[in-house]
Amino acid sequence: MFERPRAGERTLLVRVDLGDAGVDDLEEFMLLARSAGAEVVGVVQAARRVPEPRWFIGAGKAEEIAARVVAEDVGLVLFDRDLTPSQERNLERLFECRVIDRSGLILDIFAQRARSHEGKLQVELAQLRHLSTRLVRGWTHLERQKGGIGLRGPGETQLETDRRLIGKRIALLKRRLEKVTGQRGQGRRARARNGVPTVSLVGYTNAGKSSLFNRLTAAGIYTADQLFATLDPTLRRLDLPDGGHAVLADTVGFIQRLPHDLVAAFRSTLEETVQAALILHVVDAAAPERRRRIGQVEAVLQEIGASGVPRLEVFNKLDLVPDQRPRIERDDQGRPLRVWLSARDGQGIDLFLAAVAERLDQGRVRRDLCLDPHQGRLRARLYREGRVLYDKPLEAGGWAMGVDLARADLTRLEREEGVLADWPEQPA
Numbered sequence: 001m002f003e004r005p006r007a008g009e010r011t012l013l014v015r016v017d018l019g020d021a022g023v024d025d026l027e028e029f030m031l032l033a034r035s036a037g038a039e040v041v042g043v044v045q046a047a048r049r050v051p052e053p054r055w056f057i058g059a060g061k062a063e064e065i066a067a068r069v070v071a072e073d074v075g076l077v078l079f080d081r082d083l084t085p086s087q088e089r090n091l092e093r094l095f096e097c098r099v100i101d102r103s104g105l106i107l108d109i110f111a112q113r114a115r116s117h118e119g120k121l122q123v124e125l126a127q128l129r130h131l132s133t134r135l136v137r138g139w140t141h142l143e144r145q146k147g148g149i150g151l152r153g154p155g156e157t158q159l160e161t162d163r164r165l166i167g168k169r170i171a172l173l174k175r176r177l178e179k180v181t182g183q184r185g186q187g188r189r190a191r192a193r194n195g196v197p198t199v200s201l202v203g204y205t206n207a208g209k210s211s212l213f214n215r216l217t218a219a220g221i222y223t224a225d226q227l228f229a230t231l232d233p234t235l236r237r238l239d240l241p242d243g244g245h246a247v248l249a250d251t252v253g254f255i256q257r258l259p260h261d262l263v264a265a266f267r268s269t270l271e272e273t274v275q276a277a278l279i280l281h282v283v284d285a286a287a288p289e290r291r292r293r294i295g296q297v298e299a300v301l302q303e304i305g306a307s308g309v310p311r312l313e314v315f316n317k318l319d320l321v322p323d324q325r326p327r328i329e330r331d332d333q334g335r336p337l338r339v340w341l342s343a344r345d346g347q348g349i350d351l352f353l354a355a356v357a358e359r360l361d362q363g364r365v366r367r368d369l370c371l372d373p374h375q376g377r378l379r380a381r382l383y384r385e386g387r388v389l390y391d392k393p394l395e396a397g398g399w400a401m402g403v404d405l406a407r408a409d410l411t412r413l414e415r416e417e418g419v420l421a422d423w424p425e426q427p428a
Contacts, residue, residue: 009037009038009039009075009076010039010041010072010073010074010075010076011033011038011039011040011041011074011075011076011077011078012040012041012042012043012044012065012068012069012072012074012076012077012078013029013030013033013040013042013043013044013077013078013080014043014044014045014046014057014065014077014078014079014080015029015043015044015045015046015080016045016046016047016048016051016056016057016079016080016081017045017046017047017048018047018048018049018050018051018081019049025080026043026045028255029078029080030043031206032102032105032106032109032255033078033105035109036105036108036109036112037112038076038078041072041074042068042072042074044061044064044065044068046058046061051081051087053087054086054087054090055087055090055091055094056079056081056083056084056087056091062091062094065077065095066094066095066096069095069096069097074095074097075097075098076097076098076099076100077091077095077097077098077099077100078099078100078101078102078105079099079100079101079102080102081101081102082101082102082103083099083101088100088101103130104130106255107123107126107127107130110123110126111123111127118177118180121173121176121177121180122177124173125170125173125174125177128166128169128170128173129170131166132163132166132167132170196245196246196247197246197247197276197277197278197360198246198247198249198275198276198277199238199246199247199248199249199276199277199278199279199280199356199360200249200251200273200276200278200279200280200309201213201248201249201250201251201280201282202251202254202273202279202280202281202282202297202301203253203254203281203282203283203284203297203314204253204254204255204283204284204287204293204294204296204297205253205254205255206253206284207253207282207283207284207287207293207316207317208282208284208316208317208343208344209250209251209253209282210250211316211343211344212282212314212316212341212343213234213236213248213250214343215343215346215349216236216238216248216349216353217236217237217238217248234249234250235247235248235249235250236248236250238356240353240356240357240360241350241353241354241357246277246356246360249273249276251273254296254297254300255296273301273304273306273309274304274305274306274309276306276309277309277310277360278309278310278311278312278356278359278360279301279306279309279310279311279312280311280312280314280356281294281297281311281312281313281314282314282316283313283314283315283316284316284317285315285316285317285318285320285321285324285340286317286320286321294313310359312336312337312338312339312355312356312359313337313338313339314338314339314341314352315338315339315340315341316341316342316343317342317343317344318340318341318342318347318348319342319344319345319347324340325340326339326340326341326342326347326348326351327339327340327348327351328351328354328355335358335359336355336358336359339351339352339355365404365405365410366389366402366403366404366405367402367403367405367410368400368401368402369382369400369401369402369403370394370398370399370400370401371398371399371400371401372397372398373397373398375398378417379391379399379401381413382401382403382405382413385405385413386403386404386405387403387404387405388401388402388403388404389401389402389403389404390402
């Protein structure tokens with residue numbers, strides 16, 4: 001039987017460049033390791049065109065790492081790439097210490113940070129999906145039965161039992177998360193009926209989303225200079241200068257090469273972003289690779305189906321950028337496109353709130369409708385997806401209605417119901 005080595009805190013980082021690494025990849029990798037609680041004692045860098053099937057890295061580099069593990073009393077080796085189960089097993093045998101890949105490291109950080117019931121369910125689901133592909137590591141002596149006299153097994157192997165139990169647990173977690181998703185959906189529909197839009201904060205991890213959230217709502221969310229400092233979603237009321245208000249949603253931070261299991265597990269949380277009236281994309285204005293980070297966030301938004309939601313870029317940490325001042329940048333139509341501010345000292349917060357109010361006002365329209373008696377289903381849908389300003393029965397049958405809808409919802413209803421296109425649009 002192959003036994004996994006015990007855990008150790010003295011950690012050696014292995015960064016492999018396959019031709020797609022950026023300037024800040026190493027810094028981000030080290031911050032990930034420290035966020036997990038690792039004591040980093042050194043970094044080994046390697047470059048390959050394609051991964052080596054057995055070790056991922058070359059044999060010479062693997063022997064170099066094995067020597068450093070012994071010389072520096074290393075108990076854990078972290079790879080900044082995703083390894084196959086067999087590669088992890090081969091490297092652990094060679095190094096005689098634990099080996100964890102990038103996805104395993106991020107899952108460990110998420111497990112440490114999850115506090116709410118929903119967050120713990122989501123992390124456990126992602127961990128089980130990740131583990132289900134790596135059961136071979138601990139049970140090599142219990143592989144499927146071999147043929148021949150004296151080699152036939154007693155029936156279901158331990159490996160098959162584990163897979164079955166993990167499959168049952170995954171199905172249970174999915175059902176529980178579906179229930180949470182339904183509860184979130186009820187909350188969103190109630191806010192829509194009351195005409196309260198949702199504004200979602202997204203951005204690269206450690207861009208200052210939670211600091212901005214605290215500045216705007218006094219929520220007291222934990223903040224720190226580390227990756228994934230906050231994990232659980234939080235909703236708070238946001239008062240706007242025009243007298244209106246919105247619901248501000250803080251979400252988990254994104255990162256390059258975010259494991260797909262995590263994106264899938266946190267889909268119910270990220271649904272707040274998909275259904276938002278406006279996305280606030282928070283950017284670390286002082287980061288040297290901010291453009292590449294913006295691209296990473298846009299890729300995740302596209303993956304979860306939020307690429308079509310209107311957005312406002314928020315360039316945060318203005319206090320760390322010389323020769324910059326709080327301001328609003330506008331597009332060719334005069335709409336707010338980007339706001340420069342500092343969540344730490346409050347510079348530009350007033351401009352930010354004005355820009356959000358302006359974008360939300362442009363994001364909603366009012367319609368006066370006259371529905372026929374057979375359009376009861378459409379009437380119910382208008383109650384569900386918008387805010388009904390008035391609803392009067394007509395003598396000839398049907399209803400005269402005034403509705404306040406998000407522009408995106410109006411476009412979808414026009415496409416699906418057709419009749420809405422015949423009625424004049426009024427600004428909300």
